[in-house]
Amino acid sequence: MxxxxxxxxxxxxxxxxxxxxxxxxxxxxxxxxxxxxxxxxxxxxxxxxxxxxVGECRLCRNLTEADLCPLCASGRRDPGLLCVVENPSDVQALEDATDYGGLYFVLKGRLSPLDGIGPGELGLESLEARLAAGEVGEIILAVSPTVEGEATAQYIAGMAADAGVDIARIAHGVPLGGDLDYVDAGTLSHAFAGRARYR
The missing domain is CATH 1.10.8.420 (RecR Domain 1)
Structure with a gap:
């Protein structure tokens, strides 16, 4: 028509x-x-x-209308703890679901050389400068467990190691209330490899 x-x-x-x-x-x-x-x-x-x-926060690259987003501008957040996420929506998801009290760094994507997305497109030079400044003591990686996400995690882990910053990764695995029969093999493999001691 x-x-x-x-x-x-x-x-x-x-x-x-x-x-x-x-x-x-x-x-x-x-x-x-x-x-x-x-x-x-x-x-x-x-x-x-x-x-x-709307632009991006000077420190974390989250969406904001000001120079600093409300989280980076808050004096109540722990500047020594930095959670690296892929998208601004991930920040909101973590804020809604956890009691995380540190700051964030938003990549706005994942490393993907085939798509022309390298360290520059993810703002990793800015992250490297934050690590070199010495205020960050620990990075928490909250990136997806895809091939590109794993490559991104490895790259950032290398940067953290060079800066002497501790690095952790959020757990991946079986969702709460999930049956093992319905979990895909990749998720089950990650969950098994990342098992934690039962308390």
Missing amino acids: AYSPAVQELMEALRCLPGVGPKSAQRMTFSLLQHDRSAAGRLARALQTAADS
Whole structure:
């Protein structure tokens, strides 16, 4: 079906979102234009405001509108403890689920030479400078257990070792309430290799 140029452009724009295919973009477009024009305007304004004003924290690379994000600006966080995550959404997940009281460093990806993502794209020179400054005593790696995640973890572990900084990795394994019959082999292997003493 032929759509007007503006409708077609909106559908194409919505497809840039993760998990949004042609049908989902079409449904969203029709919903915004047919049923809720005020929501469409609010969405457009919010997107424009965020695109114009949100940048990255000078220290941790998390999304923020200020020079420092609220976590880095807080005097109540432990600057000697640094958790390295892949995405800003990981920071929020850890803040919601744990009582972690240190700071973060957001990579915004994983090392992937085939995709042209190297240490520079992940801001690792900034992380190296933080380690060299001597304030960080321990790094906690909270990266995914993929091939790229493992390569990223190894690279950062090398940087930490060179700086004399302790390094730990979050546990990977069987989810709470999970049955071993339904756990994939890779996850089960990680869980078994990373087993901890029962207390």
